[in-house]
Amino acid sequence: MLAPLVLLIEAVLLVFNVIDLNDAVLLELAMEFVFALVALVMATAARVQYRKLRRSGMARGDAFFAALTVVLPSPVVAVLRHEIGVLGALWRWARRRPDVRPGGTAVQYxxxxxxxxxxxxxxxxxxxxxxxxxxxxxxxxxxxxxxxxxxxxxxxxxxxxxxxRPHVVGPDHLTLRFAYLARIDVPLAAVTRAHTVTHGQYTKTVHIDDGVAALAVMGTTTVAVRLSGPTTVRVNGEDVAAIREVRCTCDEAAALIALLPRRTG
Incomplete structure (x- = not known):
């Protein structure tokens, strides 16, 4: 990204005879070496992060994009993930292979x-x-x-x-998703109960406020999942602490509620 700027600066220095052509070539080679070295270091760091995430059990795609945040700004990675994801989803859809890990039950939204x-x-x-x-x-x-x-x-x-990419009730986690735009992972052991209730007027897909994490579709949620106490949940790959309630929407609220545990607490 900086190479064109370096070339422009070198051209200006050449025009005003600040440096000669030989010095300009040497400077360009030195800068290219530095850029290549930085790129190698960043790529190595991303690879190390990818392997670490894979060992922790994260899926290949999720680990790949999470590792990219080492070398690219998070907003750029989010855009890339969504653009690539929606095109890849066509292939999954044609093959009728939803992104549901073994042992999980899908709930559509x-x-x-x-x-x-x-x-x-x-x-x-x-x-x-x-x-x-x-x-x-x-x-x-x-x-x-x-x-x-x-x-x-x-x-x-x-x-x-x-x-x-439906919601998934797995052996250990409740995973709530909205295409490739957002994802919330909730430890199933923390869930005490769930019920239908409509909340609206959300201005963001993921809204976190006062112990509530809401994953809204068209600005609305229809199901509330109560947790046993302040719980750490993962929102788009990052830990968010002190969450007491998670809200989402789904096509059949009763199906989701029936799959979730109901405990006193």
Missing amino acids: GQEVRTFVAVSIFLSALEIAVAELLIPWQWLRIVLCVIGIYGAVWLLGFLAATRT
Whole structure:
């Protein structure tokens, strides 16, 4: 990323005779060596982190993107994860292989977004047709067509991700997900009970406040899971302490509630 800036600085120094061509070449080689060394160190650190996460039992995909945060900013990794994930979800959907580990039971969610996504896909196709009919410049029609097709595929992939990445009640954890946008892992031993209750007007997909971690779909949650006390849960791969209640939404709330333990506490 810094190479173009280095070249520009060298060009300015050459123009004003601050350095000669030989010095410029040597400086460029030195900078390239430094960049290569830094890249090697960062790649090694990412690889070490990946192996550590894999040994802890984390899935390959989750470990890969978690390790990427060693070399890239978290927001960039989140975007990459989602872009790659929604495209990969199409492959899982076609093969009917949801991302559910052995021993886990899937609980579907996302009925709130399916109509919206379906309408958006239809509108993308309509926009492509309108552009072909009304825009006289071929190059612009091609650009808009490519953008429209990618948008439709992305939306279809997002829909596939909501189907192939369901909530999962496993032997040890309750995993709540919304496609590749968010994930909350709750230790099952801390769950005391769950009930249906609607909370709305969330402005973020994951909202954490006053001991409550909410994973909202379309700004709403429909199920509340009570915990035995202040509990540490994992939110998007990071530990969040002192959580007493977790909220989510699912297509069949009764199915999720029936799978969760009910204890006094």
